[in-house]
Amino acid sequence: MSxxxxxxxxxxxxxxxxxxxxxNRIPEPFVLFLGLFAVLAVASTAMAVAAVEVEVPGSGERQxxxxxxxxxxxxxxxxxxxxNFVSFPPLGTVVVILLAVGLAQRSGLFSTLVxxxxxxxxxxxxPYAVAAVCMVGHVMADSVMIVIPPLxxxxxxxxxxHPVAGLLGAFAAAGAAYSTSFVVTSLDALFAGITxxxxxxxxxxxxxxxxxxxxxxxxxxxxxxxxxxxxxITRVLEPRLRRLGVxxxxxxxxxxxxxxxxxxxxxxxxxxxxxxxxAGIAAAVTVAVLLxxxxxxxxxxxxxxxxxxxxxxxxxxxxxxxxxxxxxPALAYGRSTGSLRSIGDVxxxxxxxxxxxxxxxxxxxxxxxxxxxxxxxxxxxxxAVAGAQGLRSLDLTGFEAVxxxxxxxxxxxxxxxxxxxxxxxxxxxxxxxxxxxxxEPAFTQAAFRVGDSATQILTPLNPYIVIVLAMLRRYEPQAxxxxxxxxxxxxxxxxxxxxxxxxxxxxxxxxPFGPGQYARL
Numbered sequence: 478m479s480x481x482x483x484x485x486x487x488x489x490x491x492x493x494x495x496x497x498x499x500x501n502r503i504p505e506p507f508v509l510f511l512g513l514f515a516v517l518a519v520a521s522t523a524m525a526v527a528a529v530e531v532e533v534p535g536s537g538e539r540q541x542x543x544x545x546x547x548x549x550x551x552x553x554x555x556x557x558x559x560x561n562f563v564s565f566p567p568l569g570t571v572v573v574i575l576l577a578v579g580l581a582q583r584s585g586l587f588s589t590l591v592x593x594x595x596x597x598x599x600x601x602x603x604p605y606a607v608a609a610v611c612m613v614g615h616v617m618a619d620s621v622m623i624v625i626p627p628l629x630x631x632x633x634x635x636x637x638x639h640p641v642a643g644l645l646g647a648f649a650a651a652g653a654a655y656s657t658s659f660v661v662t663s664l665d666a667l668f669a670g671i672t673x674x675x676x677x678x679x680x681x682x683x684x685x686x687x688x689x690x691x692x693x694x695x696x697x698x699x700x701x702x703x704x705x706x707x708x709x710i711t712r713v714l715e716p717r718l719r720r721l722g723v724x725x726x727x728x729x730x731x732x733x734x735x736x737x738x739x740x741x742x743x744x745x746x747x748x749x750x751x752x753x754x755x756a757g758i759a760a761a762v763t764v765a766v767l768l769x770x771x772x773x774x775x776x777x778x779x780x781x782x783x784x785x786x787x788x789x790x791x792x793x794x795x796x797x798x799x800x801x802x803x804x805x806p807a808l809a810y811g812r813s814t815g816s817l818r819s820i821g822d823v824x825x826x827x828x829x830x831x832x833x834x835x836x837x838x839x840x841x842x843x844x845x846x847x848x849x850x851x852x853x854x855x856x857x858x859x860x861a862v863a864g865a866q867g868l869r870s871l872d873l874t875g876f877e878a879v880x881x882x883x884x885x886x887x888x889x890x891x892x893x894x895x896x897x898x899x900x901x902x903x904x905x906x907x908x909x910x911x912x913x914x915x916x917e918p919a920f921t922q923a924a925f926r927v928g929d930s931a932t933q934i935l936t937p938l939n940p941y942i943v944i945v946l947a948m949l950r951r952y953e954p955q956a957x958x959x960x961x962x963x964x965x966x967x968x969x970x971x972x973x974x975x976x977x978x979x980x981x982x983x984x985x986x987x988x989p990f991g992p993g994q995y996a997r998l
Contacts, residue, residue, distance in 0.1 A: 543855060670788060885928065889903070
């Protein structure tokens with residue numbers, strides 16, 4: 478049932494309402510990406526006919542933009558149609574994670590965890606706690622945007638707060654602050670490896686870049702963004718949801734991807750409590766096994782040199798670890814409480830999750846084709862290099878050049894959602910450029926991370942937007958992309974400003990970004 482609006486819309490409400498109305502005129506995601514694919518097909522062909530070429534600085538090789546409506550393009554599409562779909566990176570992650578999430582949810586483990594963890598927690602602290610969990614949860618890589626938002630909705634509902642505020646606030650913290658965390662993540666290692674490979678070609682490579690080169694700065698930014706996110710949820714998002722009369726209960730019969738369980742009663746009976754203890758023991762044993770698997774000499778999780786950095790099977794196994802830490806405790810809980818009475822109940826629970834994923838799988842087919850064409854045609858590379866050359870032509874040399882770089886990364890992030898792909902291109906241009914201006918490669922990397930994160934919750938090209946939209950439609954069946962954009966826009970703006978202010982502070986005071994890492998060479 479819809480909750481009645483409780484107050485007159487404010488000026489901000491009217492502004493964001495206009496954004497929502499315009500945004501909701503965007504076609505459904507499937508139709509949108511089908512149209513974008515057609516536009517890209519025509520544009521890439523026109524560029525190919527015009528013999529447009531692109532050269533990534535440092536590669537020493539000029540490459541021609543390739544068009545879809547050419548002999549080569551037709552062959553590429555017809556022979557790679559299936560691979561474009563199957564190789565779409567988020568597809569495997571989403572399917573595997575949601576299978577495990579579905580099992581944990583349908584066994585009852587998630588609801589019991591929420592009841593136990595938050596029964597005595599003060600309601601006012603929940604937005605800040607959810608934001609902090611997301612900052613730490615970035616260690617799960619993309620999985621954080623699938624696992625935590627529905628849990629946050631459950632937490633808010635159980636505390637008498639608006640579940641949609643928890644859902645969207647958690648996604649904002651997970652997405653718009655993706656490049657920062659209180660702990661070192663696989664993304665730190667990935668970015669450090671790319672930066673180091675570029676810096677090695679410089680006459681003065683500066684201080685070696687490692688996965689901890691931005692750690693001090695990341696810790697401070699994570700703390701600041703946690704507070705900013707908590708304030709935005711409390712003072713902006715949740716009051717606006719109440720004023721607009723957004724329902725705080727799920728619509729009857731609403732299903733589909735991203736089912737979010739409502740938790741109204743915080744009582745935990747003895748059976749559930751016993752099951753939670755069994756799940757805790759199972760989780761502890763799982764962690765011990767995973768640690769042993771990773772730490773023992775000769776571990777299969779180590780790289781060829783016996784370490785973990787900059788690349789190793791350990792860093793590539795994040796999804797496996799998340800699935801294990803969801804599935805094993807869920808099985809223990811379900812077996813103890815009787816919610817999973819036989820092995821046959823396990824595939825049945827996962828099968829329900831597969832049904833929920835059907836809309837995403839359909840969308841992934843067309844989105845996978847679009848992303849693959851964007852990469853194969855080299856239009857994405859041309860956009861990044863052209864943008865970098867345009868900024869470089871302005872001949873800026875001070876901190877304003879860094880801010881311009883962050884702004885460029887923020888704009889490109891709307892089109893190139895893979896941070897590693899974009900940093901590979903932009904790093905090849907800007908690490909040498911800023912080194913000539915006297916800036917450390919690790920500082921350039923830190924600046925890039927701001928632009929790489931803040932705007933990604935606004936772009937329809939972010940595949941996880943579709944998942945959170947499906948979750949939102951459990952409460953608002955008529956919600957569209959414009960609904961999400963209007964509610965995420967304050968997070969993007971405030972996160973971007975806070976992050977740039979932090980970057981300015983670190984630069985002005987010459988604070989260390991990580992061990993032995995400063996802004997200037």
